[in-house]
Amino acid sequence: MKMSFNGPTEGVLLIHLSGEWRIGGDLPPVKEIQNQLMSEIDIRKVAFDAKDLTQWDSSLLILLKKIKTLCSENSIFMDHEGLPKGAKRLLELATAVPEISDAKKVKEHETFLYLVGAETVHFFRSAREMIAFIGGAFLAFIRFFKGKARYRRTDLTMAIQECGAQALPIVSLISLLVGLILAFVGAIQLKMFGAQIYIANLVGIAMVRVMGAVMTGTIMAGRTGAAFAAQIGTMEVNEEIDALKTLGISPMEYLVLPRMLALVLMMPLLCLYADLMGILGGSIVAVGMFDINMFQYYIQTKGAVSLNDFWIGLFTSAVFGVLVALAGCLRGMQCGRSASDVGNAATSAVVTSIVSIIVATAVITIMCNVIGI
Amino acid sequence: MAHPQQTTKPAPYITIRDLTMAYDSFVVMKDLNFTIDRGDVFIIMGGSGCGKSTLMKIMVGLKEPAKGQIFYNDLSFWEADLSDRMNIMKHIGILYQYGALWSSMTLAENVAFPLEEYTDLGHNEIWELVSLKLAMVGLSGFEDFYPSEISGGMRKRAALARAIALDPDILFFDEPSAGLDPVSAKRLDDLILELRDSLGATIIVVTHELASIFAIGNNSVFLDPETRTMIAQGNPKMLLENTQDPKVLNFLMRGDTKGHIS
Numbered sequence: 001m002k003m004s005f006n007g008p009t010e011g012v013l014l015i016h017l018s019g020e021w022r023i024g025g026d027l028p029p030v031k032e033i034q035n036q037l038m039s040e041i042d043i044r045k046v047a048f049d050a051k052d053l054t055q056w057d058s059s060l061l062i063l064l065k066k067i068k069t070l071c072s073e074n075s076i077f078m079d080h081e082g083l084p085k086g087a088k089r090l091l092e093l094a095t096a097v098p099e100i101s102d103a104k105k106v107k108e109h110e111t112f113l114y115l116v117g118a119e120t121v122h123f124f125r126s127a128r129e130m131i132a133f134i135g136g137a138f139l140a141f142i143r144f145f146k147g148k149a150r151y152r153r154t155d156l157t158m159a160i161q162e163c164g165a166q167a168l169p170i171v172s173l174i175s176l177l178v179g180l181i182l183a184f185v186g187a188i189q190l191k192m193f194g195a196q197i198y199i200a201n202l203v204g205i206a207m208v209r210v211m212g213a214v215m216t217g218t219i220m221a222g223r224t225g226a227a228f229a230a231q232i233g234t235m236e237v238n239e240e241i242d243a244l245k246t247l248g249i250s251p252m253e254y255l256v257l258p259r260m261l262a263l264v265l266m267m268p269l270l271c272l273y274a275d276l277m278g279i280l281g282g283s284i285v286a287v288g289m290f291d292i293n294m295f296q297y298y299i300q301t302k303g304a305v306s307l308n309d310f311w312i313g314l315f316t317s318a319v320f321g322v323l324v325a326l327a328g329c330l331r332g333m334q335c336g337r338s339a340s341d342v343g344n345a346a347t348s349a350v351v352t353s354i355v356s357i358i359v360a361t362a363v364i365t366i367m368c369n370v371i372g373i
Numbered sequence: 374m375a376h377p378q379q380t381t382k383p384a385p386y387i388t389i390r391d392l393t394m395a396y397d398s399f400v401v402m403k404d405l406n407f408t409i410d411r412g413d414v415f416i417i418m419g420g421s422g423c424g425k426s427t428l429m430k431i432m433v434g435l436k437e438p439a440k441g442q443i444f445y446n447d448l449s450f451w452e453a454d455l456s457d458r459m460n461i462m463k464h465i466g467i468l469y470q471y472g473a474l475w476s477s478m479t480l481a482e483n484v485a486f487p488l489e490e491y492t493d494l495g496h497n498e499i500w501e502l503v504s505l506k507l508a509m510v511g512l513s514g515f516e517d518f519y520p521s522e523i524s525g526g527m528r529k530r531a532a533l534a535r536a537i538a539l540d541p542d543i544l545f546f547d548e549p550s551a552g553l554d555p556v557s558a559k560r561l562d563d564l565i566l567e568l569r570d571s572l573g574a575t576i577i578v579v580t581h582e583l584a585s586i587f588a589i590g591n592n593s594v595f596l597d598p599e600t601r602t603m604i605a606q607g608n609p610k611m612l613l614e615n616t617q618d619p620k621v622l623n624f625l626m627r628g629d630t631k632g633h634i635s
Binding site: 150155158234235238239240242243244245246247248249 | 430433434435459462463465467469470471473474475476477486487490
């Protein structure tokens, strides 16, 4: 990789290129050429002599492109004649379309303040989108109750099947195990006071009032919320949502409404089922390990769990249904147009759902405490 | 509401006036002015990434323009109220680049959906129409297939059947030949002309496929990514013969302009 200069004579600077030019070698510094072009001597043309050039690849083109830029900046003509034929053609190809300077993404200097500002702007933008989405979903619900919403009944029944019957195995397993764990952890402490029978109270109240709803909500966030985001996100990628919009059909009614309805209808039922499975799990520990018979366990649970607890659990689960459906559909609708965006939408749906479930649980618990139920 | 200028010719069907398209602060195209007459096969052409599909999205209501207006007859699309805009959109059929068939529906259900939404036809009449439309695009017998079960070319044809389900006045095609073999592309071109002649539809095609441009286009606009505006308008064959613009000539001759540019 050798470069030397001849001249300038009569306004022409001749650049000699020789040796083997390969990527990975040391490129001659552009500064040398810059110094030559900036010298006080008037240069009107840059020419090349590449007779001694044995081999070359893109490394030569990198240098030539830089020289070309320098020449055009200084209004100097660059004569390509002395260059190898292939290099000449590739250089013309690389410089054929001028750079569109404002198409480049401007990289701001990311100071701490800049990052805080950018995150704040992003937060408010997301909050605005979320509020607009919730408003749109609410309006879709109103149209549904007025009987004006446009959606396919088969989509609703499919969503009900997906959110209901198909979720039963995983809800059974998780709820049974949660009941079992609650009973086991509580029983060890209660046994010290000879109060094993209160396992039924502990498991019954915990499952019915909060744990049944929270566990079902979490399962549905991971299972159904992510699926909603992925389904709608993929439709966005495939322009299916554009096709709906241009047909004058609201994606909010057509896609979001059936999914939200299905989850709101199915969540209380799943929660009820989870409550029963959790109590069953507790009874397995109580009967199997602490000599309590099944009838005693049943009577104790019946006495401990009030109807209020049931209603609170069912109300909580319906709220979770709305939250999971909203998070899943919102993230799906916000999805970009690439495959990775679909993955991000699914992940984001799960995170948003779980965070909102925890926050909602805290709010409902405090409210119940304030009301005194 | 503003109205397009009156001329001695019959009023153009679609008028684009001073249109600027942008993504945030980045202006994709500016100062677009052209008209499309009823019955035209109008080509929006230009190199990759010049904003052809964005222009189509603005024309069909999927993206708002940064500036300017689009008139359908004498109604300004983006200034019209929602019901008027929806009324225009009902008369538009679109074939998206990758079909955009609804994946949860069969081909028949895809074609039937616009009919169910916008007509009062009974079940049997709708299914007769569905069979007819699918037969028109050579997909008779594939009614119960899902989009994932057929090839890309078939998906495109099924999407065309959906686009023509309501016998639209205006048909948009986004890169119709993309991903098709030459024979299928030729069949689609023939189908486009057939639809123009039989339905009397105005057809707008976004493409850079030269074979299609010359085969079907009777009017066109050329978008230039460097100047970010339109630099030519007219019949593509006439443009090839008469244009003095090296960029247009270069495009229309696939870069092989030796002997044409003096």
